[in-house]
Amino acid sequence: MRQIVLDTETTGLNPRTGDRIIEVGCVEIFNRKLTGNNFHRYINPERDSDEAALAVHGLTTEFLSDKPKFHEIAHELREFVQGAEIIIHNAPFDLAFLNHEFERMGLPPFVEHCANVIDTLVHAKELHPGKRNSLDALCDRYGISNAHRKLHGALLDSELLADVYLAMTRGQNTLSMDVEIEASGGGIVLEAGPLGEILVLPAAADELVEHENVLAALDKGVKGECVWRKYSPQG
Template identity: 75%
Template sequence: MRQIVLDTETTGLNPRTGDRILEIGAVELNNRMLTGNNFHHYINPERDSEEGALAVHGLTTEFLSDKPKFAEIADEFRAFIAGAELIIHNAPFDIGFLNAEFKRLNLPPVHEQVHGVIDTLVQAKEMHPGKRNSLDALCDRYGVSNAHRKLHGALLDSELLADVYLAMTRGQNSLSMDEEVVAPVDGAILEIVPLAEVIFQAASDDELAAHEATIAGLDKAVKGQCIWTAVSTAPAA
């Protein structure tokens, strides 16, 4: 399966008030392997960044003034994502900006050009409820080095997210295992395709013996039955 891990940087927070994309970065996965086929462009947004956004990405109006406009890279970008499954952290934000750019050019929205969208923020919140699930927090949680991330950058953040996503989903078919997952993005329901079949491997005799020894130790520690023993030996209803 071809997947594209994608991130954007923008002039502000709201495309409906005229904020624009100023950087797109994306890395390709094929069958959960990085291919080295990346997409990256700085873009002249034709407006200044808001002060808060500039503090995040550091891309000044002067630096972006000679970069191509979105219309100039739109066809290349559409060809790169065509038919792929997109992986985005906080997908509605990036999809909203991309759809605004496509609408200016009378082009179809994202969901009509790709196979589906996975929102890793939604996944992370379900896997780690009540915890911080920013990209930096997930890098820390999954041992992905982000020491070189001083400012946000679309390509760097895509590379980090690819590593985080692979760590989050290692050995996992989908969030519901047997069922396909759908996520609403900008009013559209996009299919999340299961990654692979789940493989079950029976424990060896040595592993079973080690398990029994661990449970026995827990029973001894609580001077009775630990919760595992109590549940596993309870009579059927």
């Protein structure tokens, strides 16, 4: 499955009052592996950032003045995300800006070019109700270093969110312990490592007595012999 972790920086909080996107960062994940195939663009919003927004991202009007305008990178962005599952932290905020920018160009909304959207903020709140679930808080919770994050940046935040998402959705898919080794051709293959010794601990005498009492109660309940009798060492 192809997934794109996406973040934006903007001139302010509301696209309906004229705020614009000034940075887009995308990190590609394929089958739960970071590919290094990322998309990153600074954008000239043709207006100044609000003071509060500038304090967050630090991208000045002077710095952005020679960058491409959104319509000059929109088709490239659309091709990059086409058909992928999009992962965003607090998705309504970024999607409002992206949809607005696409609609300004007469294009279908941004979300119509993607397979679907995962909001990691919603997911984090389900996993950690009542806890802080900002990106910084999640980095701390999952042991992901964000010491280099002095200001918000779309690509940096996407890279951090990609690590958080993979940690947050990690599960055990096999009983063996797979070890990554580098193949001679430069790729990565999985090699199953040896299983440790399997310890079998027999039930103690008092545990067997208690087990028999439970089965006897079940027999009484069904007025016969319960199905568990054929699995019981006493049966």
